[in-house]
Amino acid sequence: MNNLPQSVTGEAYESNEISDKQVLTLPWCPYFGAAADLLSRRWALAILRALMAKPLRFNEISSNIPRITDRILSQRLRELEGAGLVAKPHARGECYRLTNRAEELWPVFVAINRWAISVDAAAWR
Known part of the structure; x- marks a missing residue:
């Protein structure tokens, strides 16, 4: 019998009460669900x-x-x-840019890109 909660809280994760590996064994995480909802919208990842x-x-x-x-x-x-x-541009001619929060996703994007190349994902189109 595992003693893990059925869901994870940000406090439990931040305080290291639950490991990265344990998080992925949980049946549901509302934080993951919210992030997946946003990032899975068409073109968001692109x-x-x-x-x-x-x-x-x-x-x-x-x-x-x-x-x-x-x-x-x-x-x-x-x-x-x-x-x-x-971050939205504030003046004409300025550019959209990633925030620090989005830049934390860098390793995720590298991993997805490497995986996509390794399985020849471009051939799926």
């Missing part, structure tokens, strides 16, 4: 991936992501800004 390289203007993001519409790009940028992952 937008963040584009901004990982460097800050970009709206049109540069659009031209870096094939088939994204301006309407969806605007909507996703607002959502990502609301979640604290993207």
Whole structure:
């Protein structure tokens, strides 16, 4: 019988009461669910991936992501800004950029990119 809770709290995780490995054995984590909901929205990961390289203007993001519409790009940028992952330009000519919170995702994006290359994910299109 395992003594793990059915869910994890931020306090338990931050205080190291529960390990990374234990977190992944739990049936549900509301924090993961909320993050997955945001990041699984169409084009969200592609937008963040584009901004990982460097800050970009709206049109540069659009031209870096094939088939994204301006309407969806605007909507996703607002959502990502609301979640604290993207900083909106304050003046004309400034670029959208990742926040420190989003930059913490760097190792996740590297791992996904390496995995996608190793399984030839481009062939799935």
